Amino acid sequence: MMTETEKSPLLGSRTEDEEEEQLSGCGATIFCDPRRFLHRYLVLIVMCFLSFGSYFCYDNPAALQDNMLKDLDISESQFMSFYSWYSWPNVVLCFFGGFLIDKLLGVRLGSIVFSLFVTTGQIIFASGAMINNIYLMYFGRFVFGIGGESLAVAQNTYAVKWFKGRELNMVFGLQLSFSRVGSTVNMNVMQPVYKFIGKWYEGFKCLGMSLFVGAGTCVFSLICALTLAFFDKRNDRVLKKSASASDEVVRMGDVRYFPLTMWLICVICVAYYVAVFPFVGLGLVFFEMKYDYSPGLANNVNSIVYIISAVASPLFGFLIDKSGKNIFWVITGVLVTLGCHAMLAFTFINPYVAMSTMGLAYSVLASALWPMVSMVIPQHQLGTAYGIMQAVQNLGLAVISLVAGIIVDSKGYLILEVFFMAWLCMALIAAVFLYLVDATRGGKLNMSSKKRHQEAEALKEKEEKEEEKKPLN
Template sequence: MKVNTATFMALYAWYSWPNVVLCFFGGFLIDRVFGIRLGTIIFSCFVCVGQVIFAMGAICNAFWLMEAGRFVFGIGGESLAVAQNAYAVSWFKGKELNLVFGLQLSMARIGSTVNMNIMGWIYSRVQGLLGSTGHRTLGLTLMIGGVTCIFSLICALILAYLDKRAEKILRKEQGKTGEVIKLTDVKDFSLSLWLIFIICVCYYAAVFPFIGLGKVFFIEKFRFSSQEASAINSIVYIISAPMSPLFGFLVDKLGRNIIWVMCAVVVTLASHVMLAFTFWNPWIAMCMLGVAYSLLACALWPMVAFVVPEHQLGTAYGFMQSIQNLGLAIIAIAAGMILDSRGYLFLEVFFSACICLSLIAVVMLYFVNHLTGGDLNWSAKKREKLQKLAAAEKEI
């Protein structure tokens, strides 16, 4: 469609903009307004409609319409994830829940991997049928990709029926997110929590935008074919699919969350430096990035629950997702502008700088946690022992 990189990356930003606000209110809408069943169906419809608008924008060669489609898609996407988590919490408890969340993440990564590797093939087949390239071929390809969104909506309808049926048979309440959104809680957030937010924003800012631009990077720097570039660009998600549940189990058993996060950030920094300044086989760096990305997700997000009272968890996680989406929107646009004006070397230096900020925040978190007597770096055995003592004291 003859757009520059900055304009292309704006499509990622348009997905993130609505979620700067909606991350706060997605749980509230499901709990208090729609209910989990209707909420899931409504947000699935937003995803379907957004994808259709996005594809129609390509068919009509109207980039503004594609941006509108991404915005609508974003309204449904993140809130649908909240609804999915609410279903999981409603149906599974305890150790089962950890496995379910791990499998959810794995399935999402499998979907991303399939998308990266198959959409190019579909485009070539549509091109063969139409006998030409261009925006119409792209639009039809995106419309075919939208079939998965329709399948998601069908699953939401089936799940609503099954949940309604179980509610009658088991006499169980409809699932809720459990989130209580109070913006006034933000003023009570500890320094440790703010450092966790900084780690989250700076780390993911150097991962997701890089993957968005990675295919062309591997074609230009390493002279890969389009298919080879798609394969190596998707390896992060391929590794994440099986490793996320395994790392989740490992962190649960060993504890020491800050150390694991620090290891993940250091390995990610090493992978970006390798990609920026060497011509070593990029499969090495991308495999390192995949392992580190999986480890960080399993060690970082649970730490919020260790530093925030239970009644503030909804606000804390909502705020964390909100500033993550804000950071991704801004960084996506900045990355496109840097690539257009300076090239891939400067872009990799920029991503490395983001990871360095994340590393500084991890080191600060380690010392703040140590000086305040926090439990973020306790072993799992110590944490379990103290939790049992606390529970015993409450009973007394």
């Protein structure tokens, strides 16, 4: 476990006396003083942009699906491999990334290292397109994937560290919102960028130059990682606390003692997300074929999920903070998404209706699901826990992305939609089972916010009394 302010003079070092002197000047303002809530929310903005570049570039293939199929002369199955090669490394490395954050690197250095992987991977991916080498592009997505999901683990760990007990659902919703902003900007910007660059380049060279533009957003997120590390180190120094929440040792074997509720949360995560992300990855051609939309209009419909979730996620997070009942919100999100896929599969209702509603449902589920991990896992193991959750999610995404591409090539989009609906039914069963298991253990995950606050206050009071009883050294 990293202790003593992560045992490193990362981004410079000052003594506590120097820091106290700074806080008597400009540093003592409500914007610079880490003890003030405005400072925390300014840091939250930087925290939210930490994965902006990763999410922007993750869906570069979806935004340029038509162009990639034509310029690279590849099949749908080969196209979906761009997503599989992103997910494969995270089946294992994402778990180890979370463990490394808890045990070795710490959240600050970890976020910088993983940001570097994201940036490097996108550059390799773009370079592969420039020379029309699909295997180099696969390798680029592999390197990009090494950093992408582990960076999300670091972001989640930062959120719990700074905001546990303080509107955590809203914070997770806001982080999701900014991530979806990255995906939304990508969906709506990459086609115009491709057309603009097409004035000077054509074919795969035009594609490669467009992907290099995406690499710029990764550099921006790397700068955010460096900035966040500076403020986090300063916060630990001023508040005189170690970067880790506990001095307990983190062991790999502790994973087998994680409660059943943690594993059920993972099942819901993978079963739900494989019905959303692979669908968006293939959605462009789906809307072109079924509704006879132009590529631009199809991209607009395909990105509406991300646009809606970008706006709705922090609002639903705030609502969940006020109401509690996380499991009920998760069940609602799964049911509504299931209805949206049924609408797209079996009706010709304007797809904006289904995709907008799916965006709302996705916002509800993500805002309610991810904070539940911090309710069942000790804080010193959160990096490992979130790493496992991301790893399981990416195992599902890697396999289902390949299967989805094969289904489209051989059976068509109707069978694909039925396939996604089956996964959502699995997520629904797991959510109901989670409710039953949690109810037998006190109903912690589905408590109202009022009761949850009362229990937190009682626990805090108990800890203070125990601290007073300890003998002074």
